[in-house]
Amino acid sequence: MCFFSMGGNAHNTSETQVQRIAVAGGSITEIIYRLGEQHRIVGVDSTSVFPEEAKNKPLIGYVRRVATGGILSLEPDLFLGEADTGPLKVIQQLQRMGLNMYLFEQQDNLAGIEDKITKIAQLLKVEKKGQALVEEIQPDRLALQHILTQATYQPRVLFILTARSGQTIAAGQGTSANEIIQAAGGINVTGSLKNWQPISAEVALQLNPEVILTMGARGTANAEKVKNMPHFKHSIAVKNNQVFSLDGGYLLGMGPRTPQAVVEVAMIFHSQAKLPEHYSLRYASTNQTPAVIAKQNKGD
Template sequence: MFGRPALPALLAPSTASPAKRSRLDRRELGAAIALTLLAAGSLASPFAGPALAQTPERIVAVGGVVTEVIYALGLQDKIAGVDSTSQYPAEALKQKANVGYVRALSAEGVLSLKPSLVIAIQGAGPPDAISLVNEAGVRLARIPDDTTAEGVATKIEAIGAVVGAVEPARRLAAQTKARFDELAAVRSGIARKRRVLFVLSLQNGRALVGGRNSSADAIIGLAGGINVASDIEGFKPMTDEAIIAAAPEVIVMMSHSSSHNAPADELFAMPSFSQTPAATARSLVRMDGLYLLGFGPRAPMAARDLMAAIYPEAAIPQLKTAAAP
């Protein structure tokens, strides 16, 4: 993607069964990260086994989920800089240098922080900036971004492997997986799934929505809903006619969308939404964007909260495992 060696097979999609693939992921994750760094020519310091022996002194975290996990592991003092999507915890952007948006990074800004390690979520860029960071001899770890329950756990372990916190990351991943398992049990009790449309933004009266294989599609599924935009791939515009035909019962938007934060009455007065069941019920759910779509340790709780908003009559319980240490 960025003109560098492809991820090794251990981090690529597998044809093994889900259960077997999970065991392979957990057992060989550290080795896979090591191979990724070695293949990229990014290892410039001693490496103990499959993971870094010590936490690098100056980390630049690119991707909100990367920052969130590092904070959850208690290593925030090692962070020299973050990208603008690192909005949780709130002090990250207040206390750390901002290197720009995850897909519009400045290589000069990253390198000016003299990092010993740059951890970038899959999709970070642009490619030229990533190449410049790599060519400068800085260790660069690429973290696969997966929105499945197993993928989130693997993501946490991958970050832990490159910051020298393998065991704490394993514990956090196991706790997160337990929360997903509890969520699945709650989801199984939903008798009739509601039709949901995620609207990323509204520009010139046209809705940009989350289709299949998007983070929005994943969170809707985890929350027990049906994504009515599944005929669309990724985040793309949806016509007024298609929205009306899809008949969403619930509209989901981010609470801090800069492009549109209109009240429900204004949204449901638009031609594309006025004839939907969601407009009749005035069913509009707004949630924090990183919480909803970040797919880090908080993802099970975010899906649970979305489920509670989609099915208010069901009295969805809090996750008991959410309070676990």
């Protein structure tokens, strides 16, 4: 059986097309569906929630806590995982057992989405489908650059992962949210922190962000919850109605929809910018920003 190592330096030595794939990572599942090869998926992790029908696949656990038995019971001939797939002891067990495997480390970021798509298409031996999907997201990349060339100001942005019982978890450097903020032309007000970190009410008051982004399922009540928190309700963001809730998989998943999500965030940051003449959002966006999107799509 062929073996794929972790990282970007593995080589496919098998001439047999894989037919049974176990997946740990929502972006990988989404890409396989977009390639039209979902019939080969025999199991997914709990982050694989898009498209909706992916939820009907057998579960192998959470991406960071997959189980050896759960994976092997599905008899996969290929296991694909994102960079944070774990725990390490399970990966090592699967390696020792000779499972055909590839973990995406180098491509698991915003800049690496095209490479991730290309690699998955290669592993599944559907390279033409992969190239078509790569080409499909290029208008999003160009639209982002078009917005950024018109930007005259970088807003101060706070990204909140959760805000429960007064405990706010914010995005620091090394997080996908920090990468998105910077790519969209903003300044992360908690960029001096590392990874996801809790911040106190006192710190939150001092940050006084101009824009607050929070993660919800396609625009849930998270934004309203944040607006009513004592340490944010007097912030510039709340006063100017610049608190937005976006679907986590759409924005941070680093899958085919993420480049459009970054365009949407850039439109929030730079509301006076215009989108390219023939560009339009193809996927469902957060329900928090319909007016902004409508205005930009019309070019008003």
